[in-house]
Amino acid sequence: xxxxxxxxxxxxxxxxxxxxxxxxxxxxxxxxxxxxxxxxxxxxxxxxxxxxxxxxxxxxxxxxxxxxxxxxxxxxxxxxxxxxxxxxxxxxxxxxxxxxxxxxxxxxxxxxxxxxxxxxxxxxxxxxxxxxxxxxxxxxxxxxxxxxxxxxxxxxxxxxxxxxxxxxxxxxxxxxxxxxxxxxxxxxxxxxxxxxxxxxxxxxxxxxxxxxxxxxxxxxxxxxxxxxxxxxxxxxxxxxxxxxxxxxxxxxxxx
Amino acid sequence: xxxxxxxxxxxxxxxxxxxxxxxxxxxxxxxxxxxxxxxxxxxxxxxxxxxxxxxxxxxxxxxxxxxxxxxxxxxxxxxxxxxxxxxxxxxxxxxxxxxxxxxxxxxxxxxxxxxxxxxxxxxxxxxxxxxxxxxxxxxxxxxxxxxxxxxxxxxxxxxxxxxxxxxxxxxxxxxxxxxxxxxxxxxxxxxxxxxxxxxxxxxxxxxxxxxxxxxxxxxxxxxxxxxxxxxxxxxxxxxxxxxxxxxxxxxxxxxxxxxxxxxxxxxxxxxxxxxxxxxxxxxxxxxxxxxxxxxxxxxxxxxxxxxxxxxxxxxxxxxxxxxxxxxxxxxxxxxxxxxxx
Ligand SMILES: Nc1ncnc2c1ncn2[C@@H]1O[C@H](COP(=O)(O)OP(=O)(O)OP(=O)(O)O)[C@@H](O)[C@H]1O
Ligand SMILES: [Mg+2]
Numbered sequence: 001x002x003x004x005x006x007x008x009x010x011x012x013x014x015x016x017x018x019x020x021x022x023x024x025x026x027x028x029x030x031x032x033x034x035x036x037x038x039x040x041x042x043x044x045x046x047x048x049x050x051x052x053x054x055x056x057x058x059x060x061x062x063x064x065x066x067x068x069x070x071x072x073x074x075x076x077x078x079x080x081x082x083x084x085x086x087x088x089x090x091x092x093x094x095x096x097x098x099x100x101x102x103x104x105x106x107x108x109x110x111x112x113x114x115x116x117x118x119x120x121x122x123x124x125x126x127x128x129x130x131x132x133x134x135x136x137x138x139x140x141x142x143x144x145x146x147x148x149x150x151x152x153x154x155x156x157x158x159x160x161x162x163x164x165x166x167x168x169x170x171x172x173x174x175x176x177x178x179x180x181x182x183x184x185x186x187x188x189x190x191x192x193x194x195x196x197x198x199x200x201x202x203x204x205x206x207x208x209x210x211x212x213x214x215x216x217x218x219x220x221x222x223x224x225x226x227x228x229x230x231x232x233x234x235x236x237x238x239x240x241x242x243x244x245x246x247x248x249x250x251x252x253x254x255x
Numbered sequence: 256x257x258x259x260x261x262x263x264x265x266x267x268x269x270x271x272x273x274x275x276x277x278x279x280x281x282x283x284x285x286x287x288x289x290x291x292x293x294x295x296x297x298x299x300x301x302x303x304x305x306x307x308x309x310x311x312x313x314x315x316x317x318x319x320x321x322x323x324x325x326x327x328x329x330x331x332x333x334x335x336x337x338x339x340x341x342x343x344x345x346x347x348x349x350x351x352x353x354x355x356x357x358x359x360x361x362x363x364x365x366x367x368x369x370x371x372x373x374x375x376x377x378x379x380x381x382x383x384x385x386x387x388x389x390x391x392x393x394x395x396x397x398x399x400x401x402x403x404x405x406x407x408x409x410x411x412x413x414x415x416x417x418x419x420x421x422x423x424x425x426x427x428x429x430x431x432x433x434x435x436x437x438x439x440x441x442x443x444x445x446x447x448x449x450x451x452x453x454x455x456x457x458x459x460x461x462x463x464x465x466x467x468x469x470x471x472x473x474x475x476x477x478x479x480x481x482x483x484x485x486x487x488x489x490x491x492x493x494x495x496x497x498x499x500x501x502x503x504x505x506x507x508x509x510x511x512x513x514x515x516x517x518x519x520x521x522x523x524x525x526x527x528x529x530x531x532x533x534x535x536x537x538x539x540x541x542x543x544x545x546x547x548x549x550x551x552x553x554x555x556x557x558x559x560x561x562x563x564x565x566x567x568x569x570x571x572x573x574x575x576x577x578x579x580x581x582x583x584x585x586x587x588x589x590x591x592x593x594x595x596x
Contacts, residue, residue, distance in 0.1 A: 088454060104460055107441040109441070128441070165458075
């Protein structure tokens with residue numbers, strides 16, 4: 001059984017079919033890329049998978065469980081976390097609090113335990129604190145822990161968003177253009193980081209990216225969308241030589 | 256293991272030292288007032304003002320949970336207060352139940368109402384939510400105006416004066432502790448996450464609907480408690496005590512103190528309760544001076560007196576470090592500079 005199975009996912013906005021019968025199988029440990037020209041429907045696929053949009057039709061199965069119609073927070077708790085194309089950090093909060101918030105569903109104590117400061121509260125909070133520090137250290141953000149998230153340089157904001165997603169303890173990590181706005185060195189660093197984090201946390205990664213070097217280096221398999229339709233799927237080599245893909249990207253020198 | 260002294264003043268900035276000084280002065284004033292009231296040297300009238308100040312503390316801190324921490328614009332606090340006031344007053348008048356019991360029941364009924372108001376209004380945001388909650392407050396008032404049991408426009412009289420300075424003070428302290436403890440927990444961070452970015456909060460596994468309703472229910476419970484204290488202080492209530500004007504007054508306290516600062520709400524509630532009394536000598540100019548002070552403050556500090564800071568942050572008490580220090584075999588102590596809130 002695959003970890004994530006998407007069957008004929010379709011999303012329409014009025015007359016516009018943003019995603020048309022999209023299919024996907026992610027197995028544990030996979031790292032798959034989703035590419036396509038602007039407006040192809042990539043982010044819409046992510047929004048459907050994470051419950052932000054209710055798909056017009058189709059089925060999404062996470063570990064065999066149907067997740068269409070669930071709230072985003074339920075899907076996160078079932079083990080699918082994401083980052084956003086336009087960074088959505090808690091901008092006014094510290095780096096530290098951004099991560100701590102994401103540990104929310106892993107603290108087990110209830111309101112009464114918080115009000116009366118019961119032992120469970122101290123235990124969980126201490127655990128959250130340790131895990132937060134661990135993540136901050138992994139991502140090299142520890143020195144910045146008391147800074148306001150929006151004051152971080154762009155590249156570090158992107159990293160913080162990935163760290164925050166990891167704090168929800170996901171099985172599947174969805175990354176929406178993680179390298180957007182990064183320079184080549186930063187992209188290189190990010191490529192290594194994603195690979196390392198994937199091994200370290202035993203993740204399955206599904207990522208959208210316009211930076212072809214990152215996609216080609218990182219992904220074992222690539223899906224190409226154009227006008228909502230899947231026009232190709234295969235290994236990086238197959239995709240690079242696919243005439244339909246080249247046509248979709250015609251005029252863009254990325255391939 | 257090394258325990259640091261509680262007052263390592265050497266490591267503090269000038270600003271923190273001044274905050275310490277202010278905190279100590281406020282503490283001394285509090286002690287003096289308590290001793291004065293206890294000995295009966297504070298006159299009856301001013302004791303009454305202080306009781307109202309504590310009631311306003313409860314109202315402002317609880318509204319801050321909804322408006323400041325959770326970011327939901329509610330204008331219905333007077334409505335919840337009214338429910339608590341009438342429920343507790345009726346129980347006292349007709350059944351003469353013990354004071355703590357009627358206060359608790361008033362708070363519970365208000366909480367229940369907060370829960371049901373929270374549900375449908377969740378789809379609304381910002382201005383729309385403000386208007387809906389304003390409408391709720393008005394509905395409560397009109398209902399009270401037209402029911403027989405509430406005495407209609409004549410109101411309810413003859414409520415035993417059970418609220419004392421000390422009961423109001425203890426319950427205000429309780430409110431501060433309860434809401435403060437909630438805020439400094441995973442649940443509190445969920446409220447703040449809802450305020451900061453609802454979509455991101457959901458993506459982090461937070462049930463935003465649940466936390467919005469919860470904020471309304473908890474906020475309403477404490478507003479109901481304040482209403483009960485108010486009824487048993489005034490000995491007489493009528494719908495005019497719970498108009499839209501009243502909700503605005505509480506909102507002003509919250510905004511002035513700082514949306515998202517409990518300390519700010521407490522200070523603002525006291526200042527704004529006592530200031531109009533202090534200005535009484537100016538007679539008709541009183542409200543103008545009051546308004547000018549508010550406008551001035553908002554121009555100088557649009558984020559309110561304290562922004563989102565709390566006294567304990569400003570005193571430089573490193574809470575995260577304390578949490579760590581309890582842990583045996585913790586390696587080198589690392590400083591984390593407060594809770595970030
Ligand atoms: N909420 C929405 N309402 C209406 N149309 C939408 C909505 N979200 C997306 N669309 C439309 O769906 C199409 C696909 O958008 P989407 O954001 O998924 O593209 P994308 O592949 O992520 O593009 P990009 O590379 O620019 O991020 C676009 O035409 C977009 O205008
Ligand atoms: Mg996109």
